[in-house]
Amino acid sequence: MPATIDDVASLAGVSAATVSRALRGLPNVAAATREKVRRAADLLDYVADPAASALAAGRTSTLGLVVPGVGRWSHARMLELIQDVALEAGYDVLPVTVSTPGVRDSVLARHPFRRRVDGLVVAEVPFDEFQVSRLAEGRPLAAIGLELDGVDTICADEFAGIAAATEHLLALGHRDIAYVGSASQHDHLVAPSARRAGFVATLESAGVAHPDHRLVESQLSATGGAAAMSLLLDEPEPPTAIIVASDEMALGAMEVARLRGLSLPLDLSVIGVDDQPVAQFVGLTSVRRDVPRLAQTACRWVLERLADPAVAPEPRHVVVRTDLVKRGSTAAVRT
Amino acid sequence: MPATIDDVASLAGVSAATVSRALRGLPNVAAATREKVRRAADLLDYVADPAASALAAGRTSTLGLVVPGVGRWSHARMLELIQDVALEAGYDVLPVTVSTPGVRDSVLARHPFRRRVDGLVVAEVPFDEFQVSRLAEGRPLAAIGLELDGVDTICADEFAGIAAATEHLLALGHRDIAYVGSASQHDHLVAPSARRAGFVATLESAGVAHPDHRLVESQLSATGGAAAMSLLLDEPEPPTAIIVASDEMALGAMEVARLRGLSLPLDLSVIGVDDQPVAQFVGLTSVRRDVPRLAQTACRWVLERLADPAVAPEPRHVVVRTDLVKRGSTAAVRT
DNA sequence: CTGAAAGCGCTTACAG
DNA sequence: CTGAAAGCGCTTACAG
Numbered sequence: 063m064p065a066t067i068d069d070v071a072s073l074a075g076v077s078a079a080t081v082s083r084a085l086r087g088l089p090n091v092a093a094a095t096r097e098k099v100r101r102a103a104d105l106l107d108y109v110a111d112p113a114a115s116a117l118a119a120g121r122t123s124t125l126g127l128v129v130p131g132v133g134r135w136s137h138a139r140m141l142e143l144i145q146d147v148a149l150e151a152g153y154d155v156l157p158v159t160v161s162t163p164g165v166r167d168s169v170l171a172r173h174p175f176r177r178r179v180d181g182l183v184v185a186e187v188p189f190d191e192f193q194v195s196r197l198a199e200g201r202p203l204a205a206i207g208l209e210l211d212g213v214d215t216i217c218a219d220e221f222a223g224i225a226a227a228t229e230h231l232l233a234l235g236h237r238d239i240a241y242v243g244s245a246s247q248h249d250h251l252v253a254p255s256a257r258r259a260g261f262v263a264t265l266e267s268a269g270v271a272h273p274d275h276r277l278v279e280s281q282l283s284a285t286g287g288a289a290a291m292s293l294l295l296d297e298p299e300p301p302t303a304i305i306v307a308s309d310e311m312a313l314g315a316m317e318v319a320r321l322r323g324l325s326l327p328l329d330l331s332v333i334g335v336d337d338q339p340v341a342q343f344v345g346l347t348s349v350r351r352d353v354p355r356l357a358q359t360a361c362r363w364v365l366e367r368l369a370d371p372a373v374a375p376e377p378r379h380v381v382v383r384t385d386l387v388k389r390g391s392t393a394a395v396r397t
Numbered sequence: 398m399p400a401t402i403d404d405v406a407s408l409a410g411v412s413a414a415t416v417s418r419a420l421r422g423l424p425n426v427a428a429a430t431r432e433k434v435r436r437a438a439d440l441l442d443y444v445a446d447p448a449a450s451a452l453a454a455g456r457t458s459t460l461g462l463v464v465p466g467v468g469r470w471s472h473a474r475m476l477e478l479i480q481d482v483a484l485e486a487g488y489d490v491l492p493v494t495v496s497t498p499g500v501r502d503s504v505l506a507r508h509p510f511r512r513r514v515d516g517l518v519v520a521e522v523p524f525d526e527f528q529v530s531r532l533a534e535g536r537p538l539a540a541i542g543l544e545l546d547g548v549d550t551i552c553a554d555e556f557a558g559i560a561a562a563t564e565h566l567l568a569l570g571h572r573d574i575a576y577v578g579s580a581s582q583h584d585h586l587v588a589p590s591a592r593r594a595g596f597v598a599t600l601e602s603a604g605v606a607h608p609d610h611r612l613v614e615s616q617l618s619a620t621g622g623a624a625a626m627s628l629l630l631d632e633p634e635p636p637t638a639i640i641v642a643s644d645e646m647a648l649g650a651m652e653v654a655r656l657r658g659l660s661l662p663l664d665l666s667v668i669g670v671d672d673q674p675v676a677q678f679v680g681l682t683s684v685r686r687d688v689p690r691l692a693q694t695a696c697r698w699v700l701e702r703l704a705d706p707a708v709a710p711e712p713r714h715v716v717v718r719t720d721l722v723k724r725g726s727t728a729a730v731r732t
Numbered sequence: 733c734t735g736a737a738a739g740c741g742c743t744t745a746c747a748g
Numbered sequence: 749c750t751g752a753a754a755g756c757g758c759t760t761a762c763a764g
Contacts, residue, residue: 064534066740066741067742076750077750078751079750079752083743083750090750091749091750095749109508109511111452111740111742112448112742113447113452113457113512113742114743114756115741115742116756117740117755117758118743118744119743119756120756131473133470133473139468142466142496154509154513156491157492158480159476174489177399177757199399284678284679285674285678288678289678313619313652314675314679316652317648318679326655339618339619340618340623343619343620343623343627344623344656345656390656401756401757401758402757402759412734413758414736414737414759415733415735417758417759417760421759425733430734446757446758449740449756449758450759451740452740452741452757452759453739453759454740512741
């Protein structure tokens with residue numbers, strides 16, 4: 063049986079209240095007392111029971127996190143980054159993965175965070191204002207990649223990123239460009255619509271056509287990229303360049319293109335999104351998103367509001383710049 | 398403020414004890430009473446406070462999970478699968494990602510599961526018996542991909558999988574084969590050593606050489622595969638076939654090979670591990686691991702022991718078969 | 733089948 | 749700076 067606060071108290075010769083104060087670093091504890099308590103706690107390998115603390119204090123010291131599966135590099139990274147920031151601040155993180163709209167609804171119905179977390183971060187999962195407030199139940203919440211009025215939001219400048227990618231291809235002489243976006247369109251999800259809009263707007267202002275069959279939707283995975291590429295290559299006249307919504311997709315797409323006998327980047331230019339480590343290795347041109355910035359900011363905002371409920375009375379909305387990293391996967395169009 | 402058990406009790410006109418019993422489906426509650434209580438709870442949107450339950454019952458209804466980061470498809474899948482099984486049984490999952498030996502040691506020091514979980518699953522994170530028992534502190538634990546005496550373990554037959562892959566290449570006439578394994582070698586981690594052994598043993602029994610420079614180690618990611626491939630292709634006489642330890646690695650490796658002007662599979666045969674969805678799409682020959690079986694079994698074992706501490710007094714050790722799925726990325730050696 | 737009461741292990745005003 | 753005491757919201761023997 064693990065030691066309790068009373069064990070520590072009697073070993074240190076003080077009251078349980080003093081142990082509690084000393085160990086949590088509260089003020090108004092004599093330095094000598096604190097030292098004595100610390101030694102006793104160490105000796106007994108004491109850690110406060112989180113359930114008892116939560117019940118007594120009315121705080122769980124846990125953060126909820128909603129992510130759309132962790133199959134994608136950027137979401138796996140977000141999970142790790144948020145866990146790091148939270149742990150640093152003495153918070154656990156309770157992640158829930160929401161892979162489909164069905165799961166999302168069952169999550170909403172099951173209240174997985176009810177009384178379980180003090181605040182939460184929602185990362186790129188399609189929720190509207192109402193659903194998000196149902197999840198939060200009055201607790202601090204920050205959203206990544208969502209457009210929501212009442213809560214803190216941070217997202218990458220997806221429009222500018224894809225616009226830059228499109229311009230890059232135009233500058234290389236491409237006039238038949240395809241865009242493969244995420245299949246999970248949603249009013250409040252920033253990426254899918256902003257990217258698409260960045261693509262379309264750039265082509266339009268250059269006077270270049272963007273027929274519907276050049277706008278494809280697929281899963282944000284290598285498999286999804288491979289599937290979309292197959293589709294595009296099945297057409298009588300395939301595009302000369304393609305922008306896909308993640309680097310994973312790009313890898314899958316490039317592999318299929320090469321399987322089909324295309325020589326890259328001569329026959330086809332490819333651009334991904336995220337600029338995850340592999341992009342540099344395989345020379346993939348990619349729209350870099352500052353994933354650490356997105357994840358850490360969202361997490362810190364929640365911690366801030368937890369520490370001081372009066373901070374930033376108005377919801378914060380930040381857009382983080384994206385950068386096009388040009389590499390060898392894009393080249394001048396074949397003439 | 399969310400409703401408490403007393404709110405439900407007074408609304409239903411019964412005692413808190415009866416509410417507790419009725420809602421948890423315990424026997425010895427009149428059907429009519431149970432119905433009445435359920436309606437009251439629904440009306441008040443009541444969910445029992447997990448902290449209070451945990452404190453009173455001495456159980457947290459939470460499972461701990463240790464995974465080595467979630468950047469890899471198989472680990473992300475395991476997280477999802479285990480979450481599903483656990484939720485089904487009324488348990489939450491508290492995952493901790495351990496990406497480096499440094500993090501592993503700090504996890505051991507910080508007791509992240511102390512009083513926080515009822516049992517735990519450890520998936521492919523290098524722990525020895527002593528460390529695992531320190532984590533478990535007497536609670537049920539199951540390990541995936543680890544060779545440990547005192548606890549339930551389940552792993553894929555990595556030796557047979559890589560042996561089959563190697564035989565396949567030999568049958569295709571390859572005599573210069575490279576193997577790229579995981580950089581995280583560890584006495585108790587099954588995959589790295591079993592795979593390597595399967596590779597070496599198969600070549601030896603066929604009388605084929607396996608010089609040291611054909612045994613490479615790298616990260617289990619597309620980046621790691623790309624890096625290893627670069628290394629191998631820098632040699633004066635590159636191998637004609639390569640087995641890499643994950644499908645992600647294979648994608649990275651193939652991309653680099655093609656970038657360098659090789660034509661696949663004519664100039665180079667490639668085999669991955671896992672057979673994740675993308676493998677089928679890009680025609681990658683891969684050693685299929687039954688990830689759902691691994692994850693679900695481990696999770697169920699823990700739940701079983703939680704339900705009945707007397708079950709299976711002896712630790713269980715199961716090895717799950719692997720299957721080589723042959724596709725177009727492997728072909729006869731060029732003559 | 734149901735209820736009253738104790739207790740789980742903490743934290744937090746309140747006194748001193 | 750420290751302690752005694754109440755209380756957080758449940759569950760669980762124990763009685764009936």
